[in-house]
Amino acid sequence: LAKTTQPISMDSYEGQEVNITCSHNNIATNDYITWYQQFPSQGPRFIIQGYKTKVTNEVASLFIPADRKSSTLSLPRVSLSDTAVYYCLVGEDTNAGKSTFGDGTTLTVKP
């Protein structure tokens, strides 16, 4: 299994861009990278998924370098409501037994 490492916590201010990096040095060829957001006492919510290069949707961008040993979730112009835990999931898209969540990064957005 590809073990993932994320910073435990990050602080930011409203309106800033936030970049959260996940390291996955032993990522396998068939592995995808997925990011989730979780608020206290709720289930995680899917944010974005990618395999290589850059993916963008209405809420975030995901940057994956050519060696795929890390990935960066970018949140543009964060607000107080973006305060949450962000998880990086790496694994095969068709095999849950080969997927693993990281320990998450607690993002705190300050006014």
Place this chain on the structure above:
Amino acid sequence: DGGITQSPKYLFRKEGQNVTLSCEQNLNHDAMYWYRQDPGQGLRLIYYSQIVNDFQKGDIAEGYSVSREKKESFPLTVTSAQKNPTAFYLCASSIRVGEQFFGPGTRLTVL
């Protein structure tokens, strides 16, 4: 509305009793999952099922059991063999592993 429901939201049981947590989805997803989350920790996979009448152990299956008799339902039983069952339990479903839809969770407290 399509989604995943877990019931109850809070559950209290005496030590030594088995307890079954409910998970139902009407998203027509083939795959379903159970995770455990301890305070301040990430998600750990207990069991997963990629199709009806089939399920696989995750990373921490000891002391738990599941069944998948219907596509819509994936109940989890926490048995008396689970040494430390107090935790937040999350159920999810998906078409692909990378984009899982989570339920609201059940917080189990064993007294």
